[in-house]
Structure formats: C-alpha cells, structure tokens
Amino acid sequence: MIESKYIALAEDIGSRVKSGEFTGALPGVHRMAREYGVNFMTVNKAVNRLVSEGLLYRVSRVGTYPKFSSRLGFVHFGDAESSRVPLSGVYLGLLEGIESAASARDLSISIKNCESSSRDAAKFFPGGIDGVIHLGIPLSDSVVCWLKGLPSVKVMGQSDPAYGGSQVTYDNKVVGELAAGYLLGVGCHNVGVLGFSSRAGIYRERSEEFARKISESGCRVGSFAMQDDSSHHSRVKGICEAVAALASAPERYDGLFAVGVWMLPLVYGELRRHGLEPGGDIRVVVCDWCSSSLVGVSPLPAVIDIRVEDIGRRAVEALLEDISCQPALRGKSLVELPPILLDPEGVSKALNKLVAA
Numbered sequence: 001m002i003e004s005k006y007i008a009l010a011e012d013i014g015s016r017v018k019s020g021e022f023t024g025a026l027p028g029v030h031r032m033a034r035e036y037g038v039n040f041m042t043v044n045k046a047v048n049r050l051v052s053e054g055l056l057y058r059v060s061r062v063g064t065y066p067k068f069s070s071r072l073g074f075v076h077f078g079d080a081e082s083s084r085v086p087l088s089g090v091y092l093g094l095l096e097g098i099e100s101a102a103s104a105r106d107l108s109i110s111i112k113n114c115e116s117s118s119r120d121a122a123k124f125f126p127g128g129i130d131g132v133i134h135l136g137i138p139l140s141d142s143v144v145c146w147l148k149g150l151p152s153v154k155v156m157g158q159s160d161p162a163y164g165g166s167q168v169t170y171d172n173k174v175v176g177e178l179a180a181g182y183l184l185g186v187g188c189h190n191v192g193v194l195g196f197s198s199r200a201g202i203y204r205e206r207s208e209e210f211a212r213k214i215s216e217s218g219c220r221v222g223s224f225a226m227q228d229d230s231s232h233h234s235r236v237k238g239i240c241e242a243v244a245a246l247a248s249a250p251e252r253y254d255g256l257f258a259v260g261v262w263m264l265p266l267v268y269g270e271l272r273r274h275g276l277e278p279g280g281d282i283r284v285v286v287c288d289w290c291s292s293s294l295v296g297v298s299p300l301p302a303v304i305d306i307r308v309e310d311i312g313r314r315a316v317e318a319l320l321e322d323i324s325c326q327p328a329l330r331g332k333s334l335v336e337l338p339p340i341l342l343d344p345e346g347v348s349k350a351l352n353k354l355v356a357a
Contacts (some may be wrong), residue, residue: 010046014055017066021040025063025324026056054199057105062321065105071131072109072319074098075145077116077136088290089262090308091135094155095256097312105320114138121146149320153315156308158202159334164321168315170306171336172202176209178341179257179285182302184217186283188255192222192246194239194267195259203259206287210257213313222246222253239266247274254282261288264297279344289342291354302350307337 013032016022026032029047033040047064049055058064074095095111102109112124119140125132131151138144152165159167183191191214195207207223214221224246226238246253247270258267264286268278278284279299289305314335321333342350 005038005047006042006049009038009042010049013046014037014050014053017050017055022066024318025031025065028063044290059105059317059320062317063324065320065324071125071129072102072107072316073132074109074111075124075132075134076111076113077118077134077138078113089290089292090306093289093308094135094312097309098316099312100309105316106181107316118143124229131323133315133319151319153319153322155311155315158205159336166318166333166334166335168311168318168335169337170311170339172205173209174339175206175287175304175306176211176257177213178304178339179206179302180210180213180217182285182343183255183257183283184214184219184342186255188219188283190220190251190253191223191255191257192224193251193257193259194226194242194246195225195264196225206259207257220251222249222251234265239263240270243267243270244274247271247276256282256284258284258286261286261290261293261303264293264301266299287339289350291351292348294351300347302344303342303347304339305342306339310337 013026019025024148026047027035029040029043032043036043047056051058051064056064056066066153076091080325099109110125110129114124116139118124118138119142121143129150131153132147133153133155134147134153136145136157137154148164154160154163154167154169156169158172159169180191193210196203211221211223226235226242226244243266246256256267256271258264264284267284271278271282276282278301284301285304287303287304289303289308294300294303314337315316318333318335
C-alpha cells in the first residue's frame with residue numbers, strides 16, 4: 001500500500017513538472033506533504049524516484065529543480081579593447097567553473113563580451129534568458145535597469161554594498177595577508193610590492209593589506225607602482241620601469257609581491273637583466289592562478305589562488321536560487337571565498353596534475 005502511494009505520488013508530481021507548473025525550485029518536502037496529506041518521507045521517496053529517472057535534479061543546500069534546458073547568460077563588461085577579444089587567462093577558469101556547473105544541471109549558457117558603455121541590452125541575448133552572471137560593471141542606465149529586471153549575479157572584483165543582486169567573489173584582503181605571510185615565513189626582511197599607481201580598487205586593496213601586514217611585522221616594505229594604462233605597450237613599459245627601480249634601489253630587496261600573475265614573465269626577465277635571480281636572490285609571490293602564465297617559468301613562484309573555478313560554480317548555484325524566487329524575495333547575498341596559498345612545490349604539483357589530465 002505504502003509502496004504504491006509513493007509511486008502514485010511520483011507520477012502526479014512528474015506530470016506537474018512536465019506541464020511546466022514548476023519553473024523554479026519545487027516546494028519543500030514538508031510543504032508538499034501537507035498539500036498531499038502524506039508523510040514527508042513519502043514525498044522524499046517520490047522525489048528521489050524522479051531524480052533517479054532524470055526528471056529532477058538536486059542542488060545541495062539550494063533545492064530540487066526540473067531538469068529542463070534553461071538558458072543562462074554570461075556577460076563580460078569591459079573596455080573597448082577587452083570587449084573585442086575572447087576572455088583569457090584567469091577568466092578562462094571562471095568560465096570553466098560556470099560551464100561545468102551549468103552542464104551538470106542541464107542548463108545552457110550563452111557568453112557575450114560587451115563594452116561597459118553599451119546601451120542596448122536587448123541585443124545581448126535576442127532569444128531571452130532566465131538569468132545572467134556578469135563580470136565587470138555596465139555604465140549605462142538602460143543596461144543597469146535590464147540587469148535589475150533579471151535574476152543576476154555579479155562575479156569577481158570587490159564586493160559592492162550598493163549592488164542590487166547577489167555577488168560571488170573572493171576575499172581580496174586575504175590575498176594581501178597570504179602574500180605577506182609567505183614572504184615573512186621564508187625569511188624575507190625587505191620586500192617590495194609591484195602594483196598600480198592610479199587604479200583604485202582591487203589591486204590597491206590587496207597591495208595595501210600586504211604592506212600593512214609587512215609593516216606590522218617590523219620588516220621594511222617598498223611600493224613600486226606603474227601607471228594603469230589600457231594600452232599593452234604602456235603596461236609593458238610600466239612593469240619594466242617599476243622592476244628596474246626595485247632592482248637598482250640602494251637597499252637590497254629579498255622578496256617581491258606582484259599583484260597579478262600575468263606580469264610574471266616580464267618581472268622575471270627584468271629581474272635577471274639587473275642581476276637578480278628569482279627564487280634565489282629574491283623570493284616572488286604572485287596573485288591569481290593561471291597555468292598559461294606559469295608553464296615554462298623557472299623557478300616557480302608562490303601563487304595566491306583566488307579559486308576562480310569555485311567562484312564560477314557558486315555563481316551558478318546563487319543564480320538558480322534567485323531564479324527560483326519571486327522578484328520581491330530575491331536576496332542580496334554575498335559570498336567571498338577564501339583564497340589559498342600554493343608554495344612553489346604546490347604550484348609544481350598542480351601544473352603536473354594538469355599535464356597528466
């Protein structure tokens with residue numbers, strides 16, 4: 001009798017799913033138990049049957065969803081130069097996390113690069129989408145309004161208390177703390193930080209936290225800043241000049257924190273040009289895991305991994321949760337994942353694992 005009850009219940013719930021009644025998460029098992037006048041364990045058994053049949057899927061700590069193909073969007077809002085080229089480097093890991101989480105839930109994802117100044121949001125996804133994950137901030141009021149009308153999740157960058165939707169990023173201050181802790185732990189006493197002089201925000205925050213931790217320890221810290229110019233030539237020139245200033249300083253630096261891994265090949269080359277051997281004369285730690293910037297580099301630096309793939313996966317979970325809510329009930333959740341430190345040996349193991357895969 002009980003056996004047939006849960007089967008009949010599964011058939012009824014299944015027919016409601018197929019009819020399109022549930023567009024987001026299903027009601028909880030206790031609520032459905034009250035609706036059907038049965039024990040919640042019977043509902044749970046019926047739902048498990050539908051999951052095993054592939055009609056439903058579960059998201060841990062979020063809910064149970066119909067397994068139909070929903071359409072999500074990912075938009076990168078960048079400057080005129082970056083919006084014309086595919087995402088690369090660190091952001092590839094972010095996309096991999098988003099795509100793997102979407103694929104596991106039978107969701108499609110459309111990817112767009114757009115200028116921050118774009119005004120016509122209707123052109124982004126002509127067929128319409130159920131929700132959007134975005135990297136970077138749009139500057140036009142029309143696109144901001146478009147985002148507010150959709151379930152949306154902002155990823156990466158600094159958390160913004162004024163943002164109207166959910167945010168998934170990393171704890172940027174911990175980046176500076178981990179970099180300082182690594183250099184102090186390997187015995188550095190006179191360290192430099194290579195950052196930007198004009199860019200406010202994410203790079204400055206991690207640089208300032210690094211400098212604060214070093215100063216608190218009683219060791220010396222020097223800041224070597226470059227102008228934040230959007231042109232490639234100016235950035236290369238700025239990095240070379242900043243590293244040259246560090247290498248030729250009267251006081252000998254034995255540690256360096258470079259705020260972005262993308263500058264590592266230039267940093268190593270310029271240090272060697274001035275007679276300093278990375279890993280020997282000067283220990284180096286960089287932020288952001290990016291295998292393409294690390295393969296072939298010797299010796300390997302320590303790396304602060306901001307866990308971009310995990311950020312991508314969590315962003316999909318947060319977006320699904322918002323899609324399942326009524327607009328008035330959508331939250332402003334903030335998830336800041338803690339970065340992790342990989343020493344040179346840990347970096348080597350991670351790269352070898354990628355090669356083996």
